[in-house]
Every structure is written in structure tokens, then in C-alpha cells.
Ligand SMILES: Cc1cc2nc3c(=O)[nH]c(=O)nc-3n(C[C@H](O)[C@H](O)[C@H](O)COP(=O)(O)OP(=O)(O)OC[C@H]3O[C@@H](n4cnc5c(N)ncnc54)[C@H](O)[C@@H]3O)c2cc1C
Ligand code: SF4
């Protein structure tokens with residue numbers, strides 16, 4: 001039987017204990033509650049899980065998959081919440097978490113080279129000890145891959161300063177879908193992994209592609225000196241336009257804060273309440289705006305704080321903050337941001353049979369206040385709290401714009417309802433020019449309806465050229 | 480009176496398995512130290528072996544989508560029930576997961592898929608009252624030539640337990656403890672051949688019916704002998720007797736032996752004069768530490784020993800990394816063997832702390848860590864010693 005042949009070959013490559021075709025062992029690789037599938041309603045089932053530890057082993061696995069025409073789906077910790085690491089068409093689940101070396105931390109040129117299995121927690125631990133930090137995302141688990149997060153265009157906790165995670169990639173080493181080893185960035189020319197440019201860029205071939213174009217085995221990322229003085233502050237508005245257009249965007253223009261974010265009342269309070277959430281008390285603001293500031297000296301931090309205070313006063317005097325509300329200072333928020341990755345961030349799904357899901361996008365900031373009332377309306381219609389968060393990326397042209405809620409993951413009808421709602425939300429976001437990140441299949445299908453034909457053609461050509469047997473994470477993005 | 484956990488079957492957890500809702504996987508990492516927490520996941524590597532995967536398995540099983548198999552049995556029984564995931568997980572699932580794992584084990588046994596070694600151990604317990612396949616009359620043989628009396632109304636019953644009675648390393652701990660207690664003039668006795676297993680690991684195996692039977696036997700025996708205070712050698716027995724036995728009519732006081740040693744030091748009944756000039760790391764056992772929150776008593780005892788330098792481990796107290804011996808793994812042996820056996824991972828961490836001795840307060844930890852030292856060829860760098868052995872070393876000169 002082919003299955004036995006493949007298993008034997010995989011075990012020969014990695015050793016018997018690191019490859020299996022056991023049905024029970026494969027269960028947790030078959031669903032993603034954030035992506036609206038569950039153990040009892042899996043989105044796809046792999047036939048094998050294999051856990052390589054070296055680049056050569058990955059190359060051999062990929063070559064085997066090409067010979068046997070078996071799909072390969074890379075996964076590290078499977079925390080993407082879009083179901084994008086689920087083997088939709090079966091085959092081999094390539095679990096990379098054992099490749100977890102921090103290969104180099106270069107404190108002269110300020111970059112680090114990591115393998116895909118390096119988790120956010122491991123990276124933070126290493127950098128903290130050296131007085132560095134990295135823009136890890138605010139809310140994901142500490143066991144989630146830094147490499148996968150960057151490949152998936154995640155949003156880190158100082159994205160307002162440096163942009164989205166993918167902008168940070170200096171270089172990659174990658175096993176191509178046909179098994180050859182390639183490099184992109186300065187590391188393709190020397191062992192200095194310092195930059196992505198100015199050569200013809202190939203790194204984009206792997207960014208946002210959800211493992212469909214190769215397996216990244218090493219990645220270089222910049223690291224930043226950790227400012228010892230940090231604070232986060234928040235204030236409220238009853239009007240989305242004031243919060244976003246009169247507060248977030250103009251303050252971001254001053255380039256003072258490393259995080260400029262906002263959240264609707266429900267999002268802000270979602271951790272506090274058990275399902276279902278109460279109505280917003282009238283005295284509470286409709287939207288909270290948060291700013292995170294930092295400094296290498298207390299003076300620097302105080303100076304930034306003063307600039308923020310002056311800005312707020314100027315806007316108030318100019319009549320631009322008619323719905324402004326003071327909110328109690330949140331030492332908690334400062335603590336959370338100081339302690340990223342922070343495992344407490346998803347209490348909102350913590351009720352019987354509770355799951356959590358989301359529709360996240362990168363959308364032009366100017367569109368947020370126009371789209372938000374429509375999103376609120378949809379979520380209220382579906383009886384979920386109107387819970388949205390937005391974060392400005394470097395500059396203020398766009399940012400992360402994400403709705404998130406808890407749902408009953410034990411109720412298939414509810415899951416279908418939530419899926420319908422998610423589609424409605426995405427359609428509104430698309431109307432406003434937004435694009436879904438970590439898009440599950442239903443999300444990419446909706447986006448492809450709108451995509452330029454030339455974009456689709458180019459995607460197909462790239463995929464075909466790199467992966468002639470279509471073995472890498474097939475079934476996504478219409479490919 | 481019935482114990483609520485022991486009354487539950489896996490069906491009772493149907494709603495709760497969904498609480499592990501996020502593939503968040505925090506259960507595999509202590510934070511903010513960001514160090515691995517789950518011994519089973521460290522050994523086997525597949526998601527399935529961590530709390531997250533176990534809940535997925537149970538959910539799929541409860542939905543009728545996954546049959547019980549030998550592999551599922553291995554997965555469910557490889558958990559050492561160490562409770563580390565409970566420290567890490569931030570969802571309410573942590574309040575149910577260990578009970579659910581045990582109930583699932585019960586289901587697996589009922590359906591005839593118990594691991595072979597476990598079956599043997601359980602049969603032996605039913606037949607002889609111990610998991611070693613040795614007739615009960617031989618249980619007291621280790622005490623031949625040891626200066627200890629049979630229990631007959633002394634202040635304390637020393638409950639030696641299975642490892643203390645049958646495993647050479649466990650017997651050595653029992654002997655050194657007895658030596659210390661004798662030097663301090665403590666009034667105590669043992670049950671010898673009448674002792675039977677405390678049942679803690681039987682509960683861990685999900686055999687709740689047998690566990691209840693063992694509790695009842697023990698409670699009856701202790702009552703018949705007029706036992707008022709029990710000192711246990713093993714934290715596992717301590718956990719069972721402290722937290723489960725009272726619901727079955729046990730009215731005796733139970734302490735772990737480190738509490739008694741600490742009291743003896745404080746009251747001046749043991750005088751520690753000889754220096755033990757060693758760097759000692761203390762390995763917190765799960766069932767004294769995480770499950771009963773006693774992190775300080777053993778450390779107080781160690782600190783009282785002159786010359787001894789207590790060094791910290793990266794993972795300690797509630798974030799101690801389990802040696803892999805709990806959760807009936809001392810019967811099934813599913814966490815031993817190989818480079819990534821939890822006991823070997825732990826011993827390498829202890830080696831890196833600079834300690835030359837690792838102090839333990841649990842005979843299972845002693846067995847696991849000593850084997851790991853051999854497997855890592857660290858015999859000339861590191862030794863495992865029970866706290867009572869270290870105490871004896873220091874007390875020897877003045878008292879004996
Ligand atoms: C509660 C929660 C909150 C979250 N909040 C945030 C947030 O605030 N910001 C944010 O950015 N993210 C967030 N995430 C998402 C998630 O944590 C990240 O995207 C994460 O970094 C993915 O890592 P992973 O190891 O789980 O990747 P996986 O889910 O295993 O993989 C993700 C994708 O990358 C592909 N892939 C993985 N490794 C490779 C490789 N080496 N080469 C090629 N392709 C590869 C996989 O095939 C898959 O398509 C959150 C997740 C959760 C559960
Ligand atoms: S056990 Fe807890 S920490 Fe682990 S995945 Fe489930 S909810 Fe998350």
C-alpha cells in the first residue's frame with residue numbers, strides 16, 4: 001500500500017518516533033477552532049505527521065512527496081486561527097516545531113536568525129536576557145512561531161512604529177516545493193543576514209502564501225534595543241470619527257507612539273465578562289484609544305507623554321474632541337504590554353463550549369470610521385458583541401482592522417451562523433478596500449471574486465512554476 | 480460517601496472539553512519564563528500529547544468520530560498528571576482537564592485498551608495489594624534488621640508505600656528516614672506485611688472503583704489499629720490520604736515526612752552539626768508542590784543543614800518540571816527511555832544549575848532521576864539524595 005510505503009520512507013528520513021500515520025495522533029492537526037472547525041468537525045485530515053529536525057530531512061521529505069504526489073502542509077504550532085495549517089487535501093503534515101534553534105543573535109548588526117520552531121516565548125526569553133525586544137504580537141500564545149507570524153503578515157506590538165511583521169524579514173532560507181534549497185536577501189550572497197534589499201526581491205514569494213510555495217527553514221529578523229521606560233495610556237470617545245480621524249491618525253503623524261490602537265467598548269471589555277456580554281453602560285465610551293510610549297530614559301518618556309498631553313489639549317481646544325471621555329488609567333495595560341507574549345489574552349472564549357473566532361484585515365485607516373457602524377450592525381444582528389480592534393501601521397495609511405468574538409464551538413448550527421456573519425463582515429471590509437489576513441478558504445474565495453485577473457494569473461503562474469506537482473498546502477487561494 | 484471526581488465518567492466532561500478552545504498551547508510553556516512545561520509533549524513531540532491535543536482527542540471520541548485504540552491509550556496514559564498545564568493554561572479548562580484525563584483513562588480501561596504493563600500492575604494490586612507482583616506477606620521484608628517496630632499505637636504510623644517497600648532506592652529512603660526519626664526519639668511504627676498500596680496511582684489510572692476499594696481497606700485498617708497520625712514517605716500517598724481519604728471516613732491526620740523533619744529541627748530534637756558542603760538543587764515533586772502547595776518545608780529543612788548551598792533551578796516550585804514518574808507512569812513506563820525522556824531533560828537542567836546533588840522528597844522522583852543520571856553518564860558529577868539522607872549526614876556526628 002502506498003500509505004505504508006510513504007510512512008516507512010518518512011520514518012527512514014526522520015527516525016521511527018518522529019513520523020506517524022496514527023489516526024488519533026493526527027486529530028489535533030485537523031481542526032482550528034479560530035477557523036471554525038472542531039475535533040468533531042475537522043476541516044481536513046492529514047495521513048501522516050512528520051517532525052523533521054534538519055533542513056536536509058525537509059528536503060528529503062519534499063522530494064519524497066513529489067515522487068509519491070502527496071500533499072505537504074507545513075505547521076509549527078497551528079495557532080494561526082484561520083485554519084491555514086490544516087491539510088485540506090490530506091497527505092503529510094510537516095510539523096516544524098522541533099527545528100527550534102535561535103541560530104544567531106547579532107548584537108552588532110542587530111538581527112537574529114531563527115528556525116521556524118522558535119516560539120514567541122523562546123525568542124522573548126533570549127532577547128530579554130540581552131536587553132533587546134522584538135515586536136511580538138499583543139495577544140497570541142507564547143507557543144506560536146515567530147517565523148510563521150512574519151510569513152503570515154502578523155501585527156506586532158510596535159507595529160505603529162515599524163509596520164506589519166512581514167516588513168521585518170531580512171532574509172530567508174527556504175526549501176522549494178521541488179526540494180532544492182534557496183535563499184533570499186543578503187544571505188543569498190554572504191553570511192551577513194542583514195537586509196532584504198536592494199537585490200531583486202524573492203522573499204515576497206513566501207510571504208502571505210500560507211506555506212504554498214516552500215518551507216522556510218531560517219529567517220533573519222531585526223532586533224531592537226529594549227527601552228526600559230514604557231507606559232500605555234488610554235482615553236475614550238463616543239464617536240468613531242473623532243477617535244480615529246481626529247486622534248489616532250494625527251497623533252501617529254508625530255511618530256511618537258510605538259502603538260496606536262483603538263477598540264470598541266465590547267472589545268475593550270471582552271476579557272472581563274463571561275458570555276453573553278452586557279450592554280455598554282452609557283457613561284462608558286464607545287471606543288477606547290490606546291497609545292504606548294517608551295523611552296531609553298525617564299526624561300525621554302516624560303517628554304513623549306508631554307507631547308501627547310499637548311496634542312490632546314490642542315485637539316480639545318480646536319473642538320475636535322467633542323465626545324472625548326477620560327477613562328481610568330490602566331496599569332494593567334502597561335503591564336500586559338510590558339509582558340508580551342501574554343497568555344491571558346483570550347479569556348473571552350472562556351465559557352462552556354466556548355470558542356473564539358475573528359475576521360481580521362488590513363484596511364485603509366480612513367475607512368475605519370465609515371465601516372465600523374456597518375460591522376457593528378452585522379455583529380448585533382447575529383447576536384455577538386460588536387467587538388473590533390484597530391491598530392495603525394507605520395505611517396497611517398492603513399492598519400489592522402479586526403472583529404473578534406466568542407462562540408459556541410459545540411454547536412454546529414451556531415458555527416454555520418458565525419461563518420455566514422464572518423462572510424458578511426468580510427464583504428463590508430472588502431467594500432472599503434480592506435483585505436483579510438490569514439485568510440481561510442472561505443475568505444480567500446470571497447477576495448478572489450474581487451481580485452484583478454492579472455493578479456490571479458500571476459499567482460497561478462508562480463505557483464505552477466515553483467510547485468509543478470501542486471504538493472504544497474493545496475486547496476488554498478483557488479490554487 | 481462518594482467523591483465527586485470518582486463519580487464522574489468521561490461523559491460528564493462532554494461540555495467542558497470544548498473549553499480548551501483556542502489551540503492556544505499555553506499549556507506547553509511556563510510563562511513568563513517561557514520554558515517547556517509538559518513532560519509528555521517534550522517526550523513525544525506531537526500536539527496530541529499536550530493538554531490541548533488530549534482535549535481534542537476526547538472531544539472527537541465523545542462525538543463518536545474517533546474509536547479508542549491502543550495508540551489513543553498510549554497517548555492518554557503518557558500524561559504524568561503533573562499539573563503543569565494547569566499552571567500555564569489561562570482558560571477554565573484547567574479546572575477540569577486532569578479530572579477529564581483520568582475519566583478518559585477509566586473509559587479506555589473499560590473498553591479493554593489498558594496498556595499491558597498497567598493491566599499487570601492493576602492485577603497485582605488486586606491480588607497482592609502492591610503493583611510489583613510480589614505476595615503481600617513479603618511487603619515487610621525490607622525492614623528485616625532495621626530498627627523499626629510494627630505499629631501498635633505509637634504516635635505516628637509511618638506509611639512506607641509501594642516504592643519504600645519494594646524498590647531498593649525507595650527502601651534506602653525509608654531506612655534513612657527511620658534512622659533520623661529514631662535519633663530524634665520519635666514514637667512511630669510501620670504496618671509491615673499488613674500495609675497495602677495507598678491507591679493514588681490507581682486513581683491516576685482511572686480505575687476509580689479499585690481506588691475506592693483500596694481507600695476503604697486502608698481506612699478500615701488504620702481505624703482498627705487506632706492510627707491517629709500518618710507520616711508518608713511519598714507525596715503521592717500524602718496527596719491521596721490528605722485529599723481523598725477523608726471523604727471515606729478517614730479521620731487521621733496526615734503529613735508528608737518533610738513536615739515532621741522540619742518540626743524536629745525547629746524543636747531542637749534533631750541537631751544538625753556536621754557540615755554538608757555541597758551545592759544542592761531541590762526538585763519539587765508535583766504532588767507535594769503543585770497539588771498541595773508545599774514548596775517551602777523541604778527547602779527549610781535543606782537550609783537548616785550547615786554548609787549546604789541551595790541553588791535555584793530554572794523551573795521550580797509551581798513551575799517545576801515533572802520527572803515523568805506520576806500519573807501511573809511508574810506502572811506504564813511510557814515516559815522513560817530516549818534522550819527526551821522528561822527525567823533526562825530534568826537532570827540536564829539540574830546539571831546546568833551547577834548543583835552536585837539533587838535533593839528529592841519522593842521515592843518515584845528518586846528512581847526516575849537516578850536512572851536519568853546513569854543514562855546521561857553523570858554519575859561522577861551529580862548524585863540524587865533524599866532530604867532525609869542529607870539530614871542524616873549532618874545529624875550523624877552529634878547524635879550517633
Ligand atoms: C488567541 C490568539 C491571538 C492571536 N493574536 C494575534 C495577534 O495579535 N497578532 C498576530 O499577528 N497574530 C495573532 N495570532 C495568530 C498566530 O499566533 C500567529 O499568526 C502565529 O504566529 C502563527 O504561528 P504558528 O506557529 O501557530 O503557525 P501555524 O499556524 O502552524 O502556521 C501558520 C501558516 O504558516 C505556514 N507555515 C508555518 N511554518 C512555515 C514555514 N516554515 N514555511 C512556510 N510556511 C510555513 C503554515 O502552513 C500555515 O499556513 C493569534 C492567535 C491566537 C490563537
Ligand atoms: S489546555 Fe489550556 S492552554 Fe492548552 S490549548 Fe487548551 S485552553 Fe489553551
Ligand code: SF4
Pocket residue numbers: 506516517518519520528529530557558559560561562563564565801
Ligand atoms: S498533566 Fe503534565 S503531562 Fe499531563 S498534559 Fe498536563 S503538563 Fe502534560
